[in-house]
Amino acid sequence: MKYCDILVTGVGGQGIITFGRVLSSVYNKRGVRVMMAETHGMSQRGGSVEVHIRIGDIHSPLVPVGGADVIIGLELIETMRVLRYANKDTIVVANTRMIRPALPKINMPSPDELISKAESLGIKILTVNAHELALKAGSALSVNMVMLGGLVALDILPGKVTKKDFLDVISGLRMSEINSKAFEMGYDAVKTIL
Amino acid sequence: MPNSGESRSIMLLGNEAVAYGAVEAGLEFAAAYPGTPSTEIVETLFKLSKEYGFYVEWSTNEKVALEAAYGAAIGGVKSLVAMKHVGVNVAMDPLSTSAYTGVEAAFVVVSADDPDMWSSQNEQDNRWYGVRSYIPVLEAGSVLELKDVTIEAFKLSEKFKHPVILRTTTRLGHSRAPFNIGELVKRVPRGSIIKNPAKYSVIPAHARQLRRKLVERWLEIEKYMDTAGFNWIEGDGKYLIVTSGLAYGYVKDALSIMGIRNYKILKLSGMVPLPRRLVKKALDGVEKVLIVEELEPVVEVFLKSYAYDEGFSMEIHGKNLVPLTGELNLNKVCMALSKFFEVEYPYNPIKVNIEDFGLPPRPPVLCPGCPHRGTFYALRKAVAKAGVKPIYNGDIGCYSLGVLPPYNMQDTIVEMGGSIGFANGFAHILSDKEIPIAIIGDSTFFHSGLPPLVNAVYNLAPMLVLVMDNRVTAMTGAQPHPGTGFYQDGRDAPVIDIEDVARGMGVKHVIKFDPYNINEAVEKLTDALEIVKEQRIPVVAVAVRACSLYIDSIARRKGVERPLYSIDLEKCTACGICYNAFSCPAIVPLEDGKASIDPTLCVGCGECVYVCPYNAIHTIRPWTKEFESLWW
Numbered sequence: 001m002k003y004c005d006i007l008v009t010g011v012g013g014q015g016i017i018t019f020g021r022v023l024s025s026v027y028n029k030r031g032v033r034v035m036m037a038e039t040h041g042m043s044q045r046g047g048s049v050e051v052h053i054r055i056g057d058i059h060s061p062l063v064p065v066g067g068a069d070v071i072i073g074l075e076l077i078e079t080m081r082v083l084r085y086a087n088k089d090t091i092v093v094a095n096t097r098m099i100r101p102a103l104p105k106i107n108m109p110s111p112d113e114l115i116s117k118a119e120s121l122g123i124k125i126l127t128v129n130a131h132e133l134a135l136k137a138g139s140a141l142s143v144n145m146v147m148l149g150g151l152v153a154l155d156i157l158p159g160k161v162t163k164k165d166f167l168d169v170i171s172g173l174r175m176s177e178i179n180s181k182a183f184e185m186g187y188d189a190v191k192t193i194l
Numbered sequence: 195m196p197n198s199g200e201s202r203s204i205m206l207l208g209n210e211a212v213a214y215g216a217v218e219a220g221l222e223f224a225a226a227y228p229g230t231p232s233t234e235i236v237e238t239l240f241k242l243s244k245e246y247g248f249y250v251e252w253s254t255n256e257k258v259a260l261e262a263a264y265g266a267a268i269g270g271v272k273s274l275v276a277m278k279h280v281g282v283n284v285a286m287d288p289l290s291t292s293a294y295t296g297v298e299a300a301f302v303v304v305s306a307d308d309p310d311m312w313s314s315q316n317e318q319d320n321r322w323y324g325v326r327s328y329i330p331v332l333e334a335g336s337v338l339e340l341k342d343v344t345i346e347a348f349k350l351s352e353k354f355k356h357p358v359i360l361r362t363t364t365r366l367g368h369s370r371a372p373f374n375i376g377e378l379v380k381r382v383p384r385g386s387i388i389k390n391p392a393k394y395s396v397i398p399a400h401a402r403q404l405r406r407k408l409v410e411r412w413l414e415i416e417k418y419m420d421t422a423g424f425n426w427i428e429g430d431g432k433y434l435i436v437t438s439g440l441a442y443g444y445v446k447d448a449l450s451i452m453g454i455r456n457y458k459i460l461k462l463s464g465m466v467p468l469p470r471r472l473v474k475k476a477l478d479g480v481e482k483v484l485i486v487e488e489l490e491p492v493v494e495v496f497l498k499s500y501a502y503d504e505g506f507s508m509e510i511h512g513k514n515l516v517p518l519t520g521e522l523n524l525n526k527v528c529m530a531l532s533k534f535f536e537v538e539y540p541y542n543p544i545k546v547n548i549e550d551f552g553l554p555p556r557p558p559v560l561c562p563g564c565p566h567r568g569t570f571y572a573l574r575k576a577v578a579k580a581g582v583k584p585i586y587n588g589d590i591g592c593y594s595l596g597v598l599p600p601y602n603m604q605d606t607i608v609e610m611g612g613s614i615g616f617a618n619g620f621a622h623i624l625s626d627k628e629i630p631i632a633i634i635g636d637s638t639f640f641h642s643g644l645p646p647l648v649n650a651v652y653n654l655a656p657m658l659v660l661v662m663d664n665r666v667t668a669m670t671g672a673q674p675h676p677g678t679g680f681y682q683d684g685r686d687a688p689v690i691d692i693e694d695v696a697r698g699m700g701v702k703h704v705i706k707f708d709p710y711n712i713n714e715a716v717e718k719l720t721d722a723l724e725i726v727k728e729q730r731i732p733v734v735a736v737a738v739r740a741c742s743l744y745i746d747s748i749a750r751r752k753g754v755e756r757p758l759y760s761i762d763l764e765k766c767t768a769c770g771i772c773y774n775a776f777s778c779p780a781i782v783p784l785e786d787g788k789a790s791i792d793p794t795l796c797v798g799c800g801e802c803v804y805v806c807p808y809n810a811i812h813t814i815r816p817w818t819k820e821f822e823s824l825w826w
Contacts, residue, residue: 062524107554
């Protein structure tokens, strides 16, 4: 089995670490080695957060620049900030929602402009309105599970893991009904645009 | 797969694995001062201590923690002390002599280094501390080894009755990986009184004897490192790669990605002292050497010297190929290997000029409801009202974020306690209207604010000492401290009151205010600044209001409904004071510039009500008695 390098990014408070923990738990249950690196020193204060997840016969946890198989962006500005991790084969799945940094007098870019800039560089980018789907599922806090569903829908995770493997782990989380629903909605949303 | 058959493996944070390793090794006593990236080690130990009986404490600073653990180890109890790398600087005085005396039972000092300075002021490499203090240093070859190497650190310390530094890094401590937990046994610490002044009372006559014995013991430890299970040679070839600590994991992955074969690895998880005989064995028959280590050339310096002594003359590469600054990653290691082996670099990232995207920065900011926001806001107004020119001597904590716009109120930040310390200098060199304002948190005040405050009182240093008391050590995740009133497990603790401490130290004017009441805060701070200006003495002001993130987590856990505020768009003039000058993350501008409160982020503090000059912020859900009772 080849290894798989996944980079997840977003803003502190979006549940990125929970995203990583569910994914790594699915693989650990199967006895497949998984490592996850967190940059959470100051992240709970609304800063940028990156979580690196590597699955397979690996010894180090950081996804290399230019080496991500998948980039999952829970927030669009942060997704753009980590594009250096992409190569021509990388698939980027991005939430179209932007969160304004809490700094005075910020100029916010337009989501469409950002996405077309990324595409013009040859980056494969799939977009999901995860915020809207999360609200439909029952909570804005379940954006992370929408995006996890989106990752699973890509069908590129190694080791033949199934939707059910993920739903089993999600059932152990708080707000498991909403989270499961959000996961399914993200899965379906990405399946339809693939 | 590597873990097949290991059915019971669980995913642990590296720091949790260190804690489990310590308990497996028979830990009986642990002390620490919180500091990223070390904090979760002792937080995990607190959780385990209930069942396994050992003693754990948050100490007031790293020196105090280290002395407690050192003392316990002299008393015959297996001990651990954990701190961030710069915390070791604080603890260096006792640590520097600990190798002279040795101990009666294992004494493991965890130094959690922070390459790349994810949450620190420098990226010092504490392997050097081992070198200059005759203390062996162990570091896991990857996060997977972290628990086992922790156990090895206890074994080595126990065997030689000698302190051991277990070096971790942000990457090791803050990565999750699969671990198998071994047997944990309950141990209630029971030490004994030690009467051996020749060993433990280091007067010069004793110290000279101890130093001679130390040098002998160091050679024995070096021999142990030659054959210890955590150091080894693997593979075969004319090219040798030497790895120190976590470099091993990167090198293994890089070699596999690049398809390089015919190499030999000298894998060192114990690199101080450098195992001389093992190094010689690894160098034999080799044409070219690459040393891969993060940060400083610790292994390189010693290895080159040994190679010279042994008459080797091959090429030895190190910091000429592996960067000296920042943490290692696969890109850096692949680049070094591609030059060393003359093979192609394996990554081809899409060229992205991130400047073209015009992305706004996103630094960490003060949380919604953070009492520091109100304090900074009030302090700025008070400074203007009192007509003083301030220098803001800042300190280490959440309030360091006051360095950012819109506050720009931290002119110096260097180290724990440096706020009052630096003000002691500025106080005597500025004109009468220029006043040093030392800004320090509650936990930092107890950590290292006390001696410089006594100094300010004694040497009549005019300054305003502003203690931002949010009741907990907030930056590292709300650990309790001597002013908090409870322990980590929730039991009541004695309260050491900051106002009382200041008065007891001879500060004549001590004021206290609630930063959620911004008008009152401005008034009291203005008075305080005027006293400093007119009487030329230190004044202490204490801003008391608990960390909103901490209270919010309790409110969520207990299901207490939070107050909620909203903007009256009729009254809002789009002036931007609330989201620009006050900069609460829960207040966001609408397209027309008017303000809007995000109910998912608002914690209900109500500070913004005072800030809005147009009374446009009104209450949707008021503070209830239940919500108020969460604060103390």
